[in-house]
Amino acid sequence: MLSRTAFQSKTISTDLVLPSETNPLNNLFGGELLARMDRAASISARRHSRRIVVTASVNHVAFNRAVPLGSVVMIEAKVSRAFSSSMEVYMDVWIEDRESGDRVKANEAIYTFVAVDETGRPVKVPELVPETELEIQRFDAALRRKQLSLVLAGKMKPADATELKALFE
Numbered sequence: 406m407l408s409r410t411a412f413q414s415k416t417i418s419t420d421l422v423l424p425s426e427t428n429p430l431n432n433l434f435g436g437e438l439l440a441r442m443d444r445a446a447s448i449s450a451r452r453h454s455r456r457i458v459v460t461a462s463v464n465h466v467a468f469n470r471a472v473p474l475g476s477v478v479m480i481e482a483k484v485s486r487a488f489s490s491s492m493e494v495y496m497d498v499w500i501e502d503r504e505s506g507d508r509v510k511a512n513e514a515i516y517t518f519v520a521v522d523e524t525g526r527p528v529k530v531p532e533l534v535p536e537t538e539l540e541i542q543r544f545d546a547a548l549r550r551k552q553l554s555l556v557l558a559g560k561m562k563p564a565d566a567t568e569l570k571a572l573f574e
């Protein structure tokens with residue numbers, strides 16, 4: 406089956422933080438960022454698979470830095486690994502300084518999407534070929550994260566999570 410690089414799925418969403426999207430501290434509301442990341446990541450998964458995609462899991466989100474009102478927020482999403490029908494999408498979130506134009510890393514997130522047909526049944530996706538050192542690191546760790554996500558969702562027995570067990574051996 407066809408393969409695609411991570412770069413081919415690269416999706417950058419750039420948007421402002423408006424007053425209606427903030428919490429009482431005038432920082433971006435967490436749920437708003439989750440929704441923006443879901444949109445960027447779903448486009449990335451769609452670019453990789455060229456299929457309908459659905460969010461299967463939000464695997465990890467780290468709200469390391471508050472995003473103030475008026476900020477320009479950039480979300481960079483790329484597929485980090487493709488399995489049979491599922492794709493892990495890794496996102497880096499940056500805030501852009503108005504005066505200097507410098508970017509500061511605010512958050513990271515990892516979502517899983519599944520490619521489906523018109524009836525919602527999972528379908529196969531192309532392989533993902535990582536190219537850069539960071540893409541290779543993320544690719545290598547993705548199977549471990551998939552197993553952890555499946556164990557937490559009650560879809561895999563801990564005893565079958567070979568990659569997780571290997572961490573402790």
Ligand SMILES: CC(=O)SCCNC(=O)CCNC(=O)[C@H](O)C(C)(C)COP(=O)(O)OP(=O)(O)OC[C@H]1O[C@@H](n2cnc3c(N)ncnc32)[C@H](O)[C@@H]1OP(=O)(O)O
Pocket residue numbers: 443447458459460461462487488489490491492517519521525527551554555558560
């Ligand atoms: C863009 C949007 O926001 S869409 C709206 C939100 N999302 C939805 O409505 C999705 C609702 N859920 C579903 O439709 C189904 O549960 C699906 C399509 C995600 C999975 O369907 P299932 O019947 O469980 O299929 P199945 O067990 O074959 O799993 C399909 C793939 O999903 C993976 N998967 C399922 N659940 C998870 C999970 N919690 N974490 C990671 N991977 C998962 C499986 O490992 C499998 O991957 P693989 O084919 O690459 O090995």
